[in-house]
Amino acid sequence: xxxxxxxxxxxxxxxxxxxxxxxxxxxxxxxxxxxxxxxxxxxxxxxxxxxxxxxxxxxxxxxxxxxxxxxxxxxxxxxxxxxxxxxxxxxxxxxxxxxxxxxxxxxxxxxxxxxxxxxxxxxxxxxxxxx
Numbered sequence: 001x002x003x004x005x006x007x008x009x010x011x012x013x014x015x016x017x018x019x020x021x022x023x024x025x026x027x028x029x030x031x032x033x034x035x036x037x038x039x040x041x042x043x044x045x046x047x048x049x050x051x052x053x054x055x056x057x058x059x060x061x062x063x064x065x066x067x068x069x070x071x072x073x074x075x076x077x078x079x080x081x082x083x084x085x086x087x088x089x090x091x092x093x094x095x096x097x098x099x100x101x102x103x104x105x106x107x108x109x110x111x112x113x114x115x116x117x118x119x120x121x122x123x124x125x126x127x128x129x130x131x
Contacts, residue, residue, distance in 0.1 A: 011057035018064040044071050048078035
């Protein structure tokens with residue numbers, strides 16, 4: 001059986017909505033903020049350097065037809081923990097929580113509990129999409 005780890009509220013978790021031209025970033029945790037960043041290698045290296053200072057527990061990237069790969073490379077080179085999440089899987093996760101609304105109208109925050117440790121990552125995807 002796999003061990004499930006939870007992320008405490010005092011750690012930063014970063015959610016990123018990926019598009020061709022820019023990333024919409026939401027930092028959840030003590031350093032809560034949201035901003036955009038150009039989706040260009042030079043800018044992504046600077047972003048990775050900034051994220052390194054935040055010491056995130058995880059960075060959640062939305063899979064967007066390959067546009068997320070440059071960010072994944074930058075985060076990997078900076079040795080940052082990240083996960084690429086497929087939008088359909090996030091939708092299925094929400095349905096598993098009993099949320100039958102379209103993803104665009106789902107609440108921005110879901111309860112973070114030991115039973116649902118992934119809910120924080122899902123909440124980030126939703127908040128990032130609205131930022």
